């Protein structure tokens with residue numbers, strides 16, 4: 001992570017971590033969706049006890065997310081977790097084991113993520129800045145870093161999350177000016193699927209476009225698989241991850257001669273999990289239909305209850321509306337089978 005490595009997508013499991021089977025099952029689903037790194041919450045001893053099995057069997061690196069309890073940090077390091085998210089300020093308040101944690105992480109060769117969130121900002125900084133301003137978030141993060149740096153530990157990555165994309169963007173810009181640590185991007189508590197997707201896409205698009213950010217997490221009030229789908233699509237849209245399936249479908253209008261929404265949804269469902277990169281155009285009429293369909297790998301331009309099917313820019317056939325989806329899928333398989341053999 002960082003130093004020119006590809007930007008990675010993270011998510012967090014929602015199962016109780018102590019339920020090892022359920023957690024591993026969810027990690028498998030996240031991995032299959034494109035998740036690169038997964039975080040698990042460790043709020044109890046039972047959860048800490050589950051970490052060795054989860055870290056050993058997870059196909060992707062596991063980060064233990066810990067608040068307040070140094071003994072869970074040591075357990076996570078011993079368990080073989082790839083990193084620990086912990087804010088040393090919390091630990092210092094209760095039981096100053098920061099030096100010991102620094103030594104243990106150093107010996108295990110694992111990084112620590114310091115995660116500052118607007119909602120849990122240190123009261124001292126809230127009082128100083130009046131609210132969770134970009135300056136307050138950055139001051140908090142750099143102070144947390146200094147607690148490790150004074151013990152010579154610098155294998156850190158940082159997040160400064162806020163629910164408002166504008167505050168979050170300003171905070172990360174400031175942080176990027178003030179330190180060289182890898183940055184984990186997140187709009188925290190971004191909201192339900194649509195709102196959270198828009199907020200995250202806007203914020204990540206701006207920051208990643210400026211070269212700021214090494215990992216992302218789309219925080220949604222929705223299943224974590226959706227977070228990963230959105231995160232991978234954001235990176236694909238920015239050209240930071242190869243595109244898989246891309247559906248170019250028109251918004252429909254008064255000229256449409258087919259129910260474009262339903263047809264596009266059916267095409268999306270039929271191609272869900274299709275393993276090859278492919279652009280499929282679904283167009284409602286002949287105004288822009290042939291042009292877009294010709295530019296895509298596969299396409300359909302609809303009219304009069306029929307669909308003109310395009311493959312690599314050429315019209316190959318015209319089929320009745322109810323055969324459009326199956327015909328596109330059959331040609332997709334043929335097309336990718338041929339390219340596999342080449």
Ligand code: SF4
Pocket residue numbers: 250251252253254255256257283284285286287288289
């Ligand atoms: Fe309207 Fe046709 Fe354009 Fe779709 S392709 S938006 S139906 S003009």
